[in-house]
Structures are given as C-alpha cells and as structure tokens.
Amino acid sequence: MGLVMGTFSVQTKPVTYHKDTADDDFEMTIVCHRPEGLDQLEAQTNFNKRELQVLYRGFKNECPSGVVNEDTFKQIYSQFFPHGDASTYAHYLFNAFDAGHTGSIKFEDFVTALSILLRGSVTEKLQWTFNLYDINRDGYINKEEMTDIVRAIYDMMGKYTYPVLKTDAPKQHVDAFFQKMDKNRDGVVTLDEFILSCQEDENIMRSLQLFENVI
Amino acid sequence: MAAGVAAWLPFARAAAIGWMPVANLPMPVAPTEKNKRQDEVIILNVSGRRFQTWRNTLDRYPDTLLGSSEKEFFYNEETKEYFFDRDPDVFRSVLNFYRTGKLHYPRYECISSYDEELAFFGIVPEIIGDCCYEEYKDRKRENAERLMDDQEDNKDAKLPNMTFRETMWRAFENPHTSTMALVFYYVTGFFIAVSVITNVVETVPCGSAPNQKEVPCGERYTVAFFCMDTACVMIFTVEYLMRLFAAPNRYRFMRSVMSIIDVVAILPYYIGLVMTDNEDVSGAFVTLRVFRVFRIFKFSRHSQGLRILGYTLKSCASELGFLLFSLTMAIIIFATVMFYAEKGSSSSKFTSIPASFWYTIVTMTTLGYGDMVPKTIAGKIFGSICSLSGVLVIALPVPVIVSNFSRIYHQNQRADKRRAQKVQKARLARIRLSKAGSSSAFLHSKRNGLFNEALELTSSTKEEQHLGKSSSLLESQHHHLLHCLEKTTNHEFVDEQYYQQSYLEGGLQNYPPRSPSLSSQDGVTGTCCSRRSKKHNTPLRNASAPAHMQPLTHPQTHHHGLQELSTIHIQPLSTSRSSLNMRIDEPAPLNCQSSQITTAIISIPTPPVTTPEGDAHLPTGPSHQNVVKVSAL
Numbered sequence: 001m002g003l004v005m006g007t008f009s010v011q012t013k014p015v016t017y018h019k020d021t022a023d024d025d026f027e028m029t030i031v032c033h034r035p036e037g038l039d040q041l042e043a044q045t046n047f048n049k050r051e052l053q054v055l056y057r058g059f060k061n062e063c064p065s066g067v068v069n070e071d072t073f074k075q076i077y078s079q080f081f082p083h084g085d086a087s088t089y090a091h092y093l094f095n096a097f098d099a100g101h102t103g104s105i106k107f108e109d110f111v112t113a114l115s116i117l118l119r120g121s122v123t124e125k126l127q128w129t130f131n132l133y134d135i136n137r138d139g140y141i142n143k144e145e146m147t148d149i150v151r152a153i154y155d156m157m158g159k160y161t162y163p164v165l166k167t168d169a170p171k172q173h174v175d176a177f178f179q180k181m182d183k184n185r186d187g188v189v190t191l192d193e194f195i196l197s198c199q200e201d202e203n204i205m206r207s208l209q210l211f212e213n214v215i
Numbered sequence: 216m217a218a219g220v221a222a223w224l225p226f227a228r229a230a231a232i233g234w235m236p237v238a239n240l241p242m243p244v245a246p247t248e249k250n251k252r253q254d255e256v257i258i259l260n261v262s263g264r265r266f267q268t269w270r271n272t273l274d275r276y277p278d279t280l281l282g283s284s285e286k287e288f289f290y291n292e293e294t295k296e297y298f299f300d301r302d303p304d305v306f307r308s309v310l311n312f313y314r315t316g317k318l319h320y321p322r323y324e325c326i327s328s329y330d331e332e333l334a335f336f337g338i339v340p341e342i343i344g345d346c347c348y349e350e351y352k353d354r355k356r357e358n359a360e361r362l363m364d365d366q367e368d369n370k371d372a373k374l375p376n377m378t379f380r381e382t383m384w385r386a387f388e389n390p391h392t393s394t395m396a397l398v399f400y401y402v403t404g405f406f407i408a409v410s411v412i413t414n415v416v417e418t419v420p421c422g423s424a425p426n427q428k429e430v431p432c433g434e435r436y437t438v439a440f441f442c443m444d445t446a447c448v449m450i451f452t453v454e455y456l457m458r459l460f461a462a463p464n465r466y467r468f469m470r471s472v473m474s475i476i477d478v479v480a481i482l483p484y485y486i487g488l489v490m491t492d493n494e495d496v497s498g499a500f501v502t503l504r505v506f507r508v509f510r511i512f513k514f515s516r517h518s519q520g521l522r523i524l525g526y527t528l529k530s531c532a533s534e535l536g537f538l539l540f541s542l543t544m545a546i547i548i549f550a551t552v553m554f555y556a557e558k559g560s561s562s563s564k565f566t567s568i569p570a571s572f573w574y575t576i577v578t579m580t581t582l583g584y585g586d587m588v589p590k591t592i593a594g595k596i597f598g599s600i601c602s603l604s605g606v607l608v609i610a611l612p613v614p615v616i617v618s619n620f621s622r623i624y625h626q627n628q629r630a631d632k633r634r635a636q637k638v639q640k641a642r643l644a645r646i647r648l649s650k651a652g653s654s655s656a657f658l659h660s661k662r663n664g665l666f667n668e669a670l671e672l673t674s675s676t677k678e679e680q681h682l683g684k685s686s687s688l689l690e691s692q693h694h695h696l697l698h699c700l701e702k703t704t705n706h707e708f709v710d711e712q713y714y715q716q717s718y719l720e721g722g723l724q725n726y727p728p729r730s731p732s733l734s735s736q737d738g739v740t741g742t743c744c745s746r747r748s749k750k751h752n753t754p755l756r757n758a759s760a761p762a763h764m765q766p767l768t769h770p771q772t773h774h775h776g777l778q779e780l781s782t783i784h785i786q787p788l789s790t791s792r793s794s795l796n797m798r799i800d801e802p803a804p805l806n807c808q809s810s811q812i813t814t815a816i817i818s819i820p821t822p823p824v825t826t827p828e829g830d831a832h833l834p835t836g837p838s839h840q841n842v843v844k845v846s847a848l
Contacts, residue, residue, distance in 0.1 A: 054254060055225075057222065058222025058223060058225075059222070059223075061222055062222065062223060076223050077227060077230075080223075080224070080227045080693065080696060080697075081697070081700070083697075083708055092233075093230055093233065096233075110226070113229075114225070114226060114229055117229040117230070117232050118225075118229050125232055126236075128232075129232060129233055129235070129236055132233045133233075133236075149237070150237060153234060153237065153700070153703060153704060154704050154706075156700060157700065157701075157704055157706055157708065158708070159714070160708065160709050160710060160711055160713075160714035161704075161706040161707060161708060161709060161714070162706065162707045162708075162709040162713065162714065162717055163706060163707075163717065164714070164717055164718050165706060169704075169706075173237065173239075173704075173705075176239060177236075177237060181236075194236070198236055203238070203240070203241045203242075204235050204236055204238075206241065206242075207235045207238070207241065207242040207699075208232060208235055210235075210242055210245050210699075211228050211229055211231065211232065211245065213245070213247070214225045214228050214229055
C-alpha cells in the first residue's frame with residue numbers, strides 16, 4: 001500500500017523560476033504548484049475521485065499556476081455578487097481558507113475547506129464558521145470582529161436594497177447575534193457557546209444542511 | 216457571470232455557510248438538479264472535423280446555440296453526436312470562446328463569413344476580446360464602406376414621388392441623372408469658359424488706328440464685349456436663382472462656398488450698372504472687375520479633383536500655417552542681416568529692412584531675379600547662407616502637406632474616428648448592458664419565480680410553471696445564493712429606480728458602503744443632494760400615494776410582481792422593521808411550497824401628484840389610494 005502510495009503520489013513541490021532580468025527590482029518568481037496525488041487527496045477529504053477531478057478542473061481553469069492569491073480570490077468571489085462589494089468578505093474567507101497563512105491558497109487547502117463545508121459533520125462546519133468569524137484567531141469572537149464580519153456581508157448587498165440600508169443595521173444585527181449566542185453575557189463568544197447556541201437554533205441547523213448536494 | 220468562474224460556483228455556495236449563523240431568517244430551498252448527470256464529453260461534428268468538450272463547458276453560456284437546448288435540433292441519434300454543417304475553422308474560435316471565455320477574431324478570416332458563423336451560433340460580436348477587437352472593427356468598417364460605394368452607384372435611382380423642387384435640386388447636384396441636367400451642365404460650363412476668355416481677351420491690344428497708340432480690344436469693341444458680359448451674367452444670375460429656389464435648405468445653401476463664389480462673380484457687373492460714369496469711383500469700379508476672375512472658380516462644380524484640392528488645402532491649414540510662419544521668421548532674420556551688412560556699400564539697393572524682404576524672399580525660394588544683389592563681402596556670405604537655408608526651410612513642411620494630401624485623398628480618417636468613437640461608446644454600453652443583465656436577471660427571476668410560486672399555490676395548470684424554469688441550473692443556483700444573502704441581511708436587492716423612490720420616501724439616512732465596489736456597474740457616488748436632484752422617478756411611480764406595506768408582506772414573498780408596479784411604499788422604517796422582526800419567531804417553514812402568500816397589496820398606478828422635488832418631506836398619511844387586495848390562497 002505504501003509502495004503504491006509512494007509511486008503514485010507526486011510530492012508537492014513549489015517550483016520557482018527566477019526570471020533573468022537585468023533589473024533587480026523586478027525579479028519575478030513564477031510559482032507553480034502541483035497538488036498531491038489524487039489518492040492522497042481522496043483519503044484526506046470526503047470527496048471521491050470524480051468529484052476531485054471536477055473540482056480540480058475548475059480550479060486549474062481559473063488559476064493555471066495552481067495557487068490562488070488574495071486578489072484573484074477577491075475577483076472570483078466578486079463575480080458572484082455584482083450588486084455590491086464582496087472584497088471585504090472575500091478577504092475574511094481567504095484567511096479562513098488559507099489555514100497555513102501562507103498568503104495563497106493551494107488546491108489542497110481549497111479541497112480541505114470544501115470537504116468540511118459540504119461533507120463535514122455539523123460540529124466541523126460550526127468550527128469552521130467560528131474560525132471564519134474569529135478574525136484574530138484568539139479563540140473568542142468579540143463584538144468588533146462580529147461587526148466587521150456583518151458589515152462585510154452587508155457590503156455585498158450593495159447600494160440598491162429594499163428596505164434602504166441604514167447605518168446602524170449591522171450593529172443591530174450584531175446585537176441580535178450576541179443576544180442569542182453569548183450565554184454567559186461576558187461580551188465574547190467562545191467556540192463552545194457558539195456550537196451550543198447554533199445547535200439550539202433549528203433554522204441554523206437546517207440551513208447548514210442546505211448545500212449538501214452542491215457538487 | 217463569467218464562464219470560468221462558473222466552475223467556482225460550488226465554492227461560493229459552500230462559503231455561504233459562513234452566513235448561516237448570522238442570519239435571522241430561514242434560508243430558501245436550494246434548487247435541485249432534476250436529473251443530475253455526470254459530466255460527460257459531447258462530440259461536435261462540424262463538417263467532418265470532430266470537436267469534443269465537456270457538456271458543462273458548453274453550458275456556461277446558456278443564451279447561445281450550443282449552450283441551450285437548440286443544439287438538440289442538430290443531434291444525430293445514430294452516431295450520438297451533434298452535427299453542424301458549418302465552417303470548422305471558424306468553429307474553432309467559437310469553441311474556444313466557451314473554453315476560455317474570450318472570443319478571438321482570426322485575422323485571416325473573412326469578416327462576413329465570421330459574422331455569419333457568430334450569428335448562427337448566437338454569439339454577439341461585441342464580446343470579442345480587446346486583443347482582437349480593433350482589427351475586427353477595422354475590417355468591418357472597410358467592408359461597410361465598400362458596400363456603401365457599391366450602393367452609391369445605385370443610389371441615383373429616381374424616387375417615385377419627388378416634387379419639382381427636389382427634382383431640380385437633384386438635377387443640379389448630379390448632372391448625369393437626366394439629359395436636361397446634362398444640357399444645363401454643359402451650357403453653364405461653356406458660358407463660364409466664354410466669360411473667362413472674354414475677360415482675358417479684353418485686355419489684349421488689338422490693332423490700332425494708325426495715328427493712335429495701341430488700344431486693348433475691350434475699348435475698341437466696347438459694345439460687343441458689353442453684350443457678351445451681359446449675356447454671361449444673365450445666365451449666371453438665372454442659374455444662381457434656380458439653385459436658390461431648389462435648395463432644400465436655403466440658408467445653408469447661401470452660406471456654402473460655391474454660392475458665395477457665384478455671388479462674387481456676378482456682383483461686379485451689377486455694381487458697375489449702378490455706378491456708371493461716376494469718375495470719382497471709376498477707379499474702384501475698375502478694381503471690382505478683378506473679381507470677375509472668380510468665375511473661373513465656378514469650374515470647381517464641374518471638377519471633382521479641384522474640390523479635393525481645395526479641401527486638402529483647407530485641411531492642411533496647420534501645416535501651411537507652419538510653413539508660412541517659419542518662412543516669415545527666416546525672412547525677417549535674413550533681411551535684417553542683409554540690411555546691416557549692405558549698409559556700408561554705396562548705391563546699395565538695400566535701402567531699408569522691408570526693402571530687403573524682397574531680396575530675401577527671392578533668394579530663399581531660389582528664384583534669384585538679380586534686381587537686388589549684395590556687393591559687400593559680408594553681404595555675399597550672408598546671402599549664400601540665406602539661399603541655402605531657404606532650400607531647407609521650404610523643403611521641410613512640403614512633404615508633410617504632400618502626405619496629408621495623399622492621406623485625405625485615400626481615406627477620410629476624421630469621419631471614421633468620429634464614427635469609431637460612437638461605436639466604441641455603443642459597444643461599451645452593450646457590454647455594460649450584458650453585465651447589468653446578470654444582476655437584473657436576478658431581480659427578474661425573483662419576480663418571475665415568485666409569480667410562478669403564486670400560480671402554483673393558486674393551483675394553476677402545469678404549463679405555466681415552465682415560465683420560471685427557462686433559466687439554466689447554473690443561473691438558478693446563483694440566484695439561490697443571492698437569495699440566501701438577502702435572507703441573511705434581511706434586505707432585498709432592488710433595481711435603481713425602486714431604490715431611489717424608496718429612498719426618497721424612507722429615511723435620509725443612507726448606509727454608506729465602505730469602498731467602491733469592484734464589480735458593480737454603478738460606482739458608489741452621490742450624496743443626499745445629488746440624489747434628490749436626479750429626476751429619475753418615472754411618471755408611473757406614484758410618489759405620494761404610499762400603500763401600506765403591512766405585516767401582510769411575509770418576508771418570503773416580495774410579491775410586487777403581478778403587474779410591473781412598485782407603488783408599494785413603506786412607512787417609516789422602524790415600524791416595518793419591527794413588524795418584519797416579529798416574523799422571526801414564527802416557525803416559518805423552509806419549504807416554499809407551503810403557505811407563503813397570505814395577501815399582497817397591489818396598487819394601481821395613479822398619475823403623479825407631485826414632482827420629485829416636492830418630496831422633500833416624508834409623506835405622512837396615505838392619500839387616496841387605489842388598493843386592490845389580492846388573496847392568493
């Protein structure tokens with residue numbers, strides 16, 4: 001088994017080419033990533049081979065170099081929300097996807113996150129969402145972080161909404177959220193509080209199952 | 216939505232899980248794929264050459280032939296492939312459009328065949344990428360010009376109902392249309408020639424009486440010449456008056472160059488008639504006769520080349536101006552130098568600087584009459600420098616003028632650029648429209664989709680459900696995503712008009728988005744004042760008759776749709792929001808099939824009572840409303 005794995009897997013090697021330019025200021029490195037083998041990925045995620053193939057085709061089409069940097073990510077995500085400005089939310093999403101904080105998303109990161117979101121257990125999904133909200137990764141969601149997130153979501157709506165968006169709409173939303181989630185009223189939401197509160201809410205539970213059949 | 220990112224839609228939808236804990240409302244049902252096929256390779260047989268691609272690739276553009284169900288018409292059951300009897304070379308570009316999202320125009324391809332193929336496959340040429348767009352447009356323009364030239368030869372077909380005036384004008388402008396016009400054309404040409412020759416011969420010395428000096432013929436045969444002149448002027452006058460009568464736009468005709476030439480040609484005669492035998496002004500009268508030579512310019516109506524020359528000179532005005540200016544500079548410089556150089560010598564012809572101008576001009580243009588020559592050594596040195604530089608100064612601007620002439624003669628560039636600018640604007644507008652289509656598509660489908668749900672609930676026939684299913688699966692998934700976002704934030708997407716209207720109604724507080732959006736077509740601008748000064752509100756929207764949007768509008772139903780009215784206004788936001796918030800506690804079912812629409816209020820549009828400016832204050836109570844309550848359950 002190990003032999004098979006060893007033979008078939010192509011190690012992830014970042015290949016960097018240095019352009020020979022006389023101008024030292026513009027030394028460009030073209031980074032090209034090749035992902036781990038299909039078998040390895042299949043073992044690590046909850047997707048089967050065919051689904052991984054479909055995912056990789058889409059991924060490679062948009063990012064031929066094999067990595068997504070933040071700008072490309074923002075661009076791609078903004079295409080789905082033509083009305084408003086999706087860049088802030090895309091920034092938070094990018095950080096959530098980029099588990100290793102390398103500044104770029106490789107196919108493995110992409111597929112790992114998707115595996116959690118689409119095929120993971122409820123706890124995993126909630127944990128992922130908690131990580132998304134916890135911008136500074138300190139284990140707590142405080143009001144400022146939540147306000148940032150909610151404001152980013154509202155930005156995606158754009159200008160032309162009905163009813164007209166008011167300035168304090170995010171704040172109201174955040175207050176409602178904390179009302180629900182913050183059990184011990186200490187001003188921050190921990191992971192346990194979060195998971196507990198979400199499990200109590202039928203709507204949230206139901207909507208988490210919404211995207212089961214996306215692939 | 217662009218093609219390539221269609222593959223990322225699953226990711227965007229998965230990421231929507233991040234909104235779920237924040238959302239207060241239940242999410243809409245996700246669209247199901249009725250028959251979820253595994254992605255398969257389909258074969259496109261184009262005149263024998265087989266192309267293969269994924270089915271999903273073609274599905275990216277559902278409004279083209281290959282992306283829609285139209286291709287089923289070309290499906291061959293036996294060979295299990297789609298057969299198209301078209302050009303395979305062009306098809307390559309078409310298929311690459313699906314693959315990469317960019318349409319390229321191959322340079323070797325004929326423009327009309329390319330256009331035909333694009334039209335067949337339902338692709339709008341405006342999407343051609345910037346890399347190939349210039350070339351495409353140039354070729355298209357050339358083609359159009361060629362077609363126009365061919366058409367112009369057939370243009371002179373006589374229209375059936377032309378008034379006498381129009382016929383005359385056409386006869387004047389295009390002499391070869393009828394024999395009458397041709398006769399008139401040659402007669403006037405003949406008389407112009409006669410008039411010019413008369414003017415010339417008038418001054419030739421004829422034979423003289425033996426004891427007198429030579430007299431010009433004009434004075435010898437005064438009567439004959441006078442009769443000739445009169446006849447010509449009469450013909451010219453008649454011609455001018457006829458043209459004036461026939462002209463479609465008389466004022467414009469009178470301002471045109473040709474008519475001014477006509478007037479100047481015949482005016483001296485009439486002035487001469489008026490001021491006869493007045494010795495004081497006879498000198499002036501004589502000079503007026505000079506203007507008779509302008510009759511020769513009337514020939515330009517008869518000669519196309521002359522007109523082009525005149526037009527070239529007019530358009531090369533800047534180059535000619537430069538030539539003149541540089542010559543003037545050089546003349547002044549050298550005249551000054553020569554004057555001071557020749558000052559010393561005796562009996563010098565260079566009496567003043569203006570007097571030296573003549574020498575400088577004659578030398579610089581290499582004429583060299585020799586009536587003024589420098590005598591001193593310094594004068595000779597500077598004189599030679601003058602002649603050498605003259606050659607240079609004149610030789611430099613002349614090729615510019617020549618190239619201008621050839622450029623104008625072959626192509627009318629300025630008109631093309633103007634046309635291209637307009638086309639460019641039109642193209643950008645079309646691209647913007649197609650982009651706007653994607654966002655307005657969501658609004659449309661919202662109305663359509665809910666319309667259909669309403670129909671379902673009123674248990675209408677199954678056929679009417681088809682109305683909403685026409686959008687592709689991709690689109691419906693995208694719309695579902697946007698719908699989820701609406702639910703999360705508890706606000707809806709609306710179009711601009713509706714927004715401005717509700718803005719005027721609702722608070723003056725506006726939620727300012729943080730940064731200008733990357734992909735939205737409208738930039739984030741505008742303050743309160745600019746918004747108010749816009750006169751966007753269409754007359755249909757009744758700004759002063761708010762209908763109540765009571766709690767009856769269930770958050771899941773935004774049922775404006777039965778008629779295209781948006782005269783539903785809300786009261787001050789706080790109440791409506793609280794009323795909406797009340798909904799949360801209700802266990803609203805996720806399934807949209809169950810009881811959704813309780814009632815909806817549709818207001819029939821009434822004519823506008825106030826202008827938008829009058830809406831500075833919030834309308835408080837409802838004025839007269841025509842409210843129709845529709846119960847849909």
